[in-house]
Amino acid sequence: MAITRIRRDYPRLYEKLYLGNHPIRYVTMAKTKSWREKMRIGEMKSEVVPLDAAKSARFKGSTMLLPSFEDVAIAVSVVPFGTTVTMRELQRRLAERYHADVSCPFLTGIGVWVAAHAAEEAKAAGEVNDLPWWRIIKTDRSLNPKFPGGVELHQKLLESEGISVSQKTSVPKVL
Numbered sequence: 001m002a003i004t005r006i007r008r009d010y011p012r013l014y015e016k017l018y019l020g021n022h023p024i025r026y027v028t029m030a031k032t033k034s035w036r037e038k039m040r041i042g043e044m045k046s047e048v049v050p051l052d053a054a055k056s057a058r059f060k061g062s063t064m065l066l067p068s069f070e071d072v073a074i075a076v077s078v079v080p081f082g083t084t085v086t087m088r089e090l091q092r093r094l095a096e097r098y099h100a101d102v103s104c105p106f107l108t109g110i111g112v113w114v115a116a117h118a119a120e121e122a123k124a125a126g127e128v129n130d131l132p133w134w135r136i137i138k139t140d141r142s143l144n145p146k147f148p149g150g151v152e153l154h155q156k157l158l159e160s161e162g163i164s165v166s167q168k169t170s171v172p173k174v175l
Contacts, residue, residue, distance in 0.1 A: 035118035044068040048100045061101020067094050072111030073118075079135040082161045084174050087112070088139045112136050113146055120148040134158055142171045 046068045056062050067075075075094050079085050085093075090112070091103040116133035123129055134157035138144055143154040143165070155165050155172050164175040 035114060035121045038069070038114050038118065044070075046071045046098060048098055059102045061095075063100045063102075065095050065098045065100035065103040067098075067103055067107055067111060069111040069114050071097075072108055073115040073131060076112060076115055076133055076136055077131055079132055081132075082163065084135050084137050084141075084158070084163060086137055086139045086141065090136060116147050135161075137174050141173045142169070143173070145171065 047066050048063050049066060051059060051062055051064050055064075071094065072090075075090055075097070087105070087109060091105060091108050094103040094108060095101060112133065115131060116136075119129045119131040119133055133147065134154050136144070143151045143158075145151050145154075147154050149156075151172055158165055158174065165172045166175050
């Protein structure tokens with residue numbers, strides 16, 4: 001699984017992504033960026049990497065996709081109206097597209113989170129952005145409180161598409 005290590009230097013952040021002890025990417029970013037700028041961070045490209053024996057057993061596969069945020073946004077954009085996709089299903093679809101055994105859950109989750117905020121930022125700026133981020137739900141079918149507007153907006157947008165949401169638990173879940 002990719003782990004982020006950050007070294008803070010003035011005036012930039014240097015971010016190094018690791019898979020185990022092996023550096024995968026080096027990304028330089030300014031201290032403050034908009035969500036839309038974060039979508040293009042370092043012009044990352046998706047790549048498939050081999051997994052060592054321990055990680056291969058943990059993730060049940062020998063290759064892992066490290067998806068770019070833009071590829072995650074593309075996968076989110078094709079979710080049809082009135083349906084939802086769990087994070088695990090989204091990871092499976094991404095891995096399948098790149099002929100990998102699994103997709104990195106860390107980068108996929110961050111990619112959906114950044115794409116959702118970027119879509120709302122574009123909407124607030126008056127730009128057309130129809131990324132249906134609200135159709136992505138957690139693997140346990142619960143709504144994501146980290147999405148823009150929290151659980152309340154997530155639920156409102158799902159219900160506007162006719163998707164039923166249960167209030168029986170502390171965090172609402174899609175039925």
